[in-house]
């Protein structure tokens with residue numbers, strides 16, 4: 357673990373319990389300064405709980421939380437150098453847009469000069485492209501605009517870390533994509549550390565420098581998006597981040613091979629180090645190619661075809677192994693395979709991820 | 714069926730309409746309307762007994778409503794911090810306080826006050842250095858206390874409903890934006906619950922101003938407007954009484970309407 361001073365946020369063996377419910381446990385986490393980090397995991401895995409312990413709305417039951425190297429246990433939310441964008445925005449309905457955005461600056465001690473507050477408020481509104489909306493009431497703004505107000509209200513304070521709890525969940529797909537790009541460029545521009553909670557793996561992979569995958573109250577893997585996708589640390593990560601095919605297999609000892617449940621033997625991928633015995637093999641759908649003639653690793657029958665535009669998804673049934681999901685890039689295919697067609701499946705043994713069963 | 718409903722409304726409102734009508738009667742006879750006049754209003758307002766009863770009522774209504782607004786709001790805010798089981802208990806207690814009949818509250822308050830006085834007064838007398846120790850007795854204080862206690866439950870219920878609709882989000886957002894709990898209360902919570910506090914105050918005021926039963930038990934020698942009206946009725950219904958009743962009716966309606974508008978506004982706002 358790197359030293360606390362270079363990390364904007366650090367969790368050391370943090371656990372949080374509500375009565376008999378353990379929300380998170382044994383969390384060790386380091387968010388480097390200036391990074392865009394995504395906290396990714398299924399519903400109820402403890403993402404919000406972690407964020408709230410950083411914001412100061414919850415105190416850890418065990419362990420320590422550091423912000424900028426300072427221990428934060430017991431420090432109330434209003435004395436923490438972080439700001440949060442709430443999922444439901446939590447704008448103040450009785451204040452106008454400008455007053456909402458200026459709120460933090462007015463409360464900060466020492467208080468900035470009024471002219472300075474006005475200038476920074478306008479600047480923040482420009483930044484989220486809401487210049488000229490300052491005098492509007494909150495209920496006169498659309499959902500997407502309210503989202504921007506919430507963002508401006510947080511970034512105007514130039515916090516050490518910006519916490520975002522599923523900020524885009526309530527927006528429609530198009531607006532969400534636009535905001536994803538905007539958030540990313542905003543983060544580059546401001547140089548503020550962003551910690552984004554999401555349960556959308558695409559969002560996490562596309563936006564962040566680092567992804568922290570959580571499951572049932574624990575961190576299961578943390579790393580750059582590519583690493584998470586290409587080298588998942590567990591079957592859970594492989595499944596949750598992107599699509600994957602699971603194949604039951606047995607690993608034979610020594611330099612040996614991977615024997616799939618249907619008896620087919622493949623050479624062991626370089627990464628599958630010590631695993632021996634019953635195992636689960638994961639293969640990404642796009643790592644498999646369909647071949648009409650000639651030799652193939654496996655043989656199967658196409659059962660479904662889903663046309664997705666630039667790619668096509670096939671469901672192929674392989675005797676003894678079940679259904680395979682195969683994603684084919686249309687540029688490499690002269691002709692689509694038809695449901696019912698016998699077809700060969702090919703993949704590089706090195707594309708297999710081997711996990712103990 | 715329609716005739717039945719009509720007659721229900723007739724029984725409800727005809728007497729009230731008559732009271733209003735006859736308050737403008739030129740003559741003194743309550744059975745025939747002899748011409749329009751506001752003379753009885755002038756007469757009522759120049760009656761010193763009546764004016765002093767009105768004054769008493771206003772002072773008591775204002776003070777008890779103000780106390781109820783302050784303590785009812787505090788109770789509602791405090792209840793937010795209770796565990797859900799304790800909160801349910803206090804909820805039930807407040808609801809019960811509101812449905813207890815006035816007669817029971819009146820008797821209970823009287824008994825309680827007399828018991829307290831019989832203990833406190835001798836104690837004060839024993840400790841008092843001079844010859845003339847102050848004596849606590851029934852009067853303003855006891856009516857204000859009885860009314861205030863009752864309407865405190867009323868205010869607490871109204872304000873609590875508003876707080877519940879606020880959500881913890883904006884309180885946390887304020888705290889996230891460096892506001893201390895006190896500042897958060899002043900800038901975020903208070904402005905949003907203020908209409909409901911005001912509505913509670915107005916309802917409490919109306920309740921106290923109109924109340925006869927509780928006041929009758931604990932008033933001692935003080936005369937409130939309803940007590941004065943009750944006493945003078947024994948000498949027969951005069952158009953003067955009608956004039957007073959009409960004034961009280963109009964004032965009460967105005968206050969209750971204002972309270973309703975305040976409570977409605979809060980709903981449409983939180984609905985956004």
Ligand SMILES: Nc1ncnc2c1ncn2[C@@H]1O[C@H](COP(=O)(O)OP(=O)(O)OP(=O)(O)O)[C@@H](O)[C@H]1O
Nearest residue numbers: 374377378379398399400401402403404405406555
């Ligand atoms: N105040 C609380 N009291 C009791 N249990 C709680 C409380 N807050 C959270 N939990 C529990 O802690 C666990 C983690 O909750 P958390 O809200 O952190 O999940 P999440 O990852 O944010 O989920 P989602 O994606 O659905 O928002 C859940 O099992 C939840 O039921």
Ligand SMILES: [Mg+2]
Nearest residue numbers: 403404405521
């Ligand atoms: Mg959550």
